[in-house]
Amino acid sequence: MKGYFRGVPMENRNWSEKIQSIYSLDTSRDLRFTENKIEEIIEFIRIKNAKNILEVGCGTGTFTRKIRKYLSKDIKITGLDMDHNFINYCRKKAKKEKLSNIQYIEGDALSLPFDNNTFDACTSHTVIEHVPNKKFLEEQYRVCKEGGYVSILNIRPELALMSKDNITPTTREKVLMNKIDLYTKEVKDELKVGKYFDNPQNILRLFEKVGFKEIHLDTLNYVSCTDDARNSYKRKRLIIESEHESILQFINMSIGAKESILTVKEKDELMGLINERYVKRINMLDENKRLWDFNISPMIIISGQK
Incomplete structure (x- = not known):
């Protein structure tokens, strides 16, 4: 070589x-x-x-x-x-x-x-x-x-389509996530993302x-449409769990870089709210209840x- x-x-x-x-x-x-x-x-x-x-x-x-x-x-x-x-x-x-x-x-x-x-x-x-x-x-x-x-x-992204009727975050989750998003914007600006x-x-x-x-x-x-009939149960679950895990890792990554973003109590609260939301979505899947949430990019x- x-x-x-x-x-x-x-x-x-x-x-x-x-x-x-x-x-x-x-x-x-x-x-x-x-x-x-x-x-x-x-x-x-x-x-x-x-x-x-x-x-x-x-x-x-x-x-x-x-x-x-x-x-x-x-x-x-x-x-x-x-x-x-x-x-x-x-x-x-x-x-x-x-x-x-x-x-x-x-x-x-x-x-x-x-x-x-x-x-x-x-x-x-x-x-x-x-x-x-x-x-x-x-x-x-x-x-x-x-x-x-x-x-x-x-x-x-300006042409993306996303379902409106999802298991949406609570107001409290949005408030806590906004603190992380503000820090993330600083990082993205610095790295020219x-x-x-x-x-x-x-x-x-x-x-x-x-x-x-x-x-x-x-x-x-x-x-990406979780309830699409062509998706196996394993793939449907992977779609949900990967999105869930990615959000948790994003939070840990941000707080790891700047601990002052959230207090320990706030972090635990945020993680709990997110976990609760995704448990609901998994339960719907297990109970064969279709939400028809989708994302087209x-x-x-x-x-x-x-």
Whole structure:
């Protein structure tokens, strides 16, 4: 692998310790990347004929592990992320699942540690909105081979649909959560989370400006509906429990970083209110009572050829 990548980044744990835990990110993406969705995405990002693929901002490696199982074993897959904890997790999971021809590297999306013309395809999932868009695309253009493809997957929260009749938080839970949300906003502002979110039309124009040709725009929806008849009981329960656990981890992460957000009494009260809400939802599931709560998240996929 000599000459394949360059530079050794300093350890960074900001995202996994301040924004989203390993469990939360991996579980949410595992639920999102269903078999039919992975097949659609593979088609849209044009990687079927690639021999060497890079995912920029791979997080917990969920996407790379999923596509590894759908693509030829001869195809090399590299996941890159700046977060040290995520990369450690990626490596352990790949080893545990005995996945071949896959590697994970710590690195900066704006200064990719690879030589020019290294990959046949570069892709990213919900990353472009957190970094300067032009530099982000230029770096992938640089490391992509002539004739290769670069693609971005970008969630559009302004178009999301969510059920209104849910087991909603009490007023007290909302008051306590608001204290945590205020702190989280400070952290997100500091780390520039979502700062570079842009209109799809501007991203398309930027692809063209950077030098890409044969630019495509596609879309798909991530749908989560617990009571959908196609979901097994196990999956229905996982949807509920993963959401529950993610909220609890988010609270612990925030308080761990800044203890003064809530008193011990307030934290215990908040945890109790959240637990009570999700116990109700599990009980409904066990009693075969359908709430029909759902969440639909539209995703745009833009790809271009170098």
